[in-house]
Amino acid sequence: LRALAIEGPNRIALRDQPIPDRGDECLIRVRMAGICGTDLQILDGYAGFHGVPGHEFVGSVESAPPDDRALIGRRVVGEINVGCGRCGFCTAGVKEHCVSRSVVGIRNRDGAFADYLCLPARNLHVIPDGLADRTAVFVEPVAAACRILEQIDIAERARIAVIGDGRMGLLVAQVLGTVTKDVTLFGRHAHKLEIARQLGIVTAVADTCKAVERFDVVVDVTGRPDGLREAISMARPRGTVVMKSTFHGEAAIESWPIVVDEVTLVGSRCGPFDRAIALLAGARVKTDPLIASVVPLEHYATAFADARRAVKVLFVMGEES
């Protein structure tokens, strides 16, 4: 059995791995997994993670504890935060903020760039038969985009700017487009903006917004240190900036415009899987145009290199279905 393992900054290798066993968790055979911007940062050394990366996946349950045997054989996706189950956050159902949480492929828990991974049954969501693996593998990032809808009220006539034309930008623009018609995606990459237009997203070349107009809601998914400053400058007085970029390192911002214009900034991370599954199953969010390549795990070196330029690179572990 195979698993990609990060052994240090920019050191990754394919290893043999025994079938993992985490006590009362389900064992999942990974079918497909997607490379995300966070995976690239982890490979660069962020968070000092050693182990198997990958947290966007679809798989099949091969074994489960007695109470969860109904899951065996089902295709599932998985929420990535595993909480302690006892703290205030966990008992309030907010395992993603448990201070002692593990996170699939990010923190103290092996991830999905492998033939198998383990997760508690409570983290799993069965996906509808009609949802192809290559679509289901987007549930996790689409859920992260849906988190925005839980955090802020978006008026039907709200004017929204999404800045950053990468993986998340293309998903966030579509998800927000399900609740308001006025969403513009600002980007700098011609081929990514072309994909956006194929998806029916209104696009603009970044920087053209300067001094032209300001938006009710601006979502920063640039992943760049200057993205936040740009987002703040594009928000109207009393507007909202949603922060989706986990850029690592310091960013220099001027804070007084936030105060003078009474802008609200909202950090936003993981989101609701049910809503994401519904949007993907109903084809209200489309993902096929985002897929640049689908490769076996052995091609990890080119896969990671491609993922730095392309929108979405997927690993397929066996036969795609």
Added chain:
Amino acid sequence: LRALAIEGPNRIALRDQPIPDRGDECLIRVRMAGICGTDLQILDGYAGFHGVPGHEFVGSVESAPPDDRALIGRRVVGEINVGCGRCGFCTAGVKEHCVSRSVVGIRNRDGAFADYLCLPARNLHVIPDGLADRTAVFVEPVAAACRILEQIDIAERARIAVIGDGRMGLLVAQVLGTVTKDVTLFGRHAHKLEIARQLGIVTAVADTCKAVERFDVVVDVTGRPDGLREAISMARPRGTVVMKSTFHGEAAIESWPIVVDEVTLVGSRCGPFDRAIALLAGARVKTDPLIASVVPLEHYATAFADARRAVKVLFVMGEES
């Protein structure tokens, strides 16, 4: 008649001034005015303001347009933003975000460090007879503190940290103390923390909070570039940071903790005068211990120098009542 005038960075002088006349606005004889942190920044050159500074004041209406003659002879305080009256913000009653607004003593409008100033009647609030001038002069900054209560819902059991023991910190801590019992003021100045304790505020020396506990709400009133970073580090996951510091210049922050912990940051500026008047009239916010000195306008040089160290320095224009 006298007026202090800023003529360039750190160039201020007392000038003779004719009685100002702004068409259909009320003419107000200034009784007292307070020096605020923003005044010190303006004196240092921020915003390139030339003219009469000062925006915290209490005065008496000497003349008014025909429809507003009932104001003549009344003691008033004044909201500092004067909007165009026609834009979307103004028609929604949010003159403080009108893009072509003038702001008393800050932007395109002479302020209160003078014998007279002008303001539209709609900006004025009559103050109760029982409220002394030296208390009423705090209405504007207390209103700014009250703005926080309009912007965020504070649970009765919320744990709140106010960082910064200056003018605004002492007011914000008291205002928030009217809705929740668990407010701690973090500061670095022994004499200001002593004033806070006299006011019944729980205090802590800044930096002692490190790694100890995190708060539901953190208000940054430090006025320092590193205040925001400190505030973010003190907020719990899904907590709120209220930004009250209009520090000018860049601040370096790490944005990823905001995202990972889903912290919300809220810029906060001017607030409701009615609520501030009620809190001061009911002695729920106390201001006498904040007053370091009350001096005539001629003593402006020492007044500004003192204001950089002391909590609150007031100008009195004639006889204090």
